Amino acid sequence: MTLKLVIGNKNYSSWSLRPWLALKAFDIPFEEATVSLGAADFKEQVRAHSPAGRVPVLLDGPAVVWESIAILEHLAERFPGKAIWPADPVARAHARSLATEMHGGFGALRSVAPMNLWRPIEARTLPEAALKDVRALERRWSEARARFGQGDGQAGPFLYGAFSGADAMYAPVATRIRTYGIEVGPLALAYVEAIHAHPAFVEWKNLALTESEVLPEDEVDWPVVKRV
Structure with missing residues (x-):
């Protein structure tokens, strides 16, 4: 069964980066769905997957896991051969x-x-x-x-x-x-x-870097938006 990770904007969502990075780094197949952090109904969209109303959320069949640290622990249990934590x-x-x-x-x-x-x-x-x-x-x-x-x-x-x-x-x-x-x-x-x-x-x-949505609260130079 394919895992599904619900995340926020890649430019800003530090919480979403963590489990996404682990899944990619350890070559664990997954699908992803993005919910815009700036969406007026953000919490409602995320609550369709998780009671916490925050990203990230990992969907693994009937298992729903939220909070990045909990997702990492779930992945470590689910894929013990992937060495997500040190062996020692x-x-x-x-x-x-x-x-x-x-x-x-x-x-x-x-x-x-x-x-x-x-x-x-x-x-x-x-x-x-x-x-x-x-x-x-x-x-x-x-x-x-x-x-x-x-x-x-x-x-x-x-x-x-x-x-x-x-x-x-x-x-x-x-x-x-x-x-x-x-x-x-x-x-x-x-x-x-x-x-x-x-x-x-x-x-x-x-x-x-391909995203376009700007979140003023995460732009420390606001109202100027500096982009590479």
Whole structure:
């Protein structure tokens, strides 16, 4: 039975990016349906699939899964051979903790630097609370890379060596660091570049750049809309 993922606009919907990226990265076939984030009846359209009225939503036969972290866990159970989480139990526990922290944390940074893939790279002054989030991100990434970067014996550029569910969760904030010209150290910068170079992310971004709908609340330069 084919999976179906309900998502929002690719340019802006950071929540939608996460499970879409995981599905693509792990070569799991799926169909997608897009509900415009700017639609007047957005919640009503999404509630036709999920009681939460938010994207993303994964439809897997009778199973309805919402919230990006829950979708990743469902995929890990559904496709155990896909290595969505690290095989080593200690690394896996760390990856799940890190992913869950991203799901509910770093709100100061996310609120002032929304995901916007068509905005040119241009530095923006951030408040101190957002800068604290950036430093915390660097610490988390450094620890993951130092402890688990060999990825079960195989080195790789992602948090646990090979691409994992944790990287899917952190991909949107990696785009924010690039888009807003946020200064980070060499390790964090290399990680941001690795996310942007992943074929699944490249595909998402190319599709995002074809979109035309503008959401003023996610355009920090509003009323100017800057596009690459």
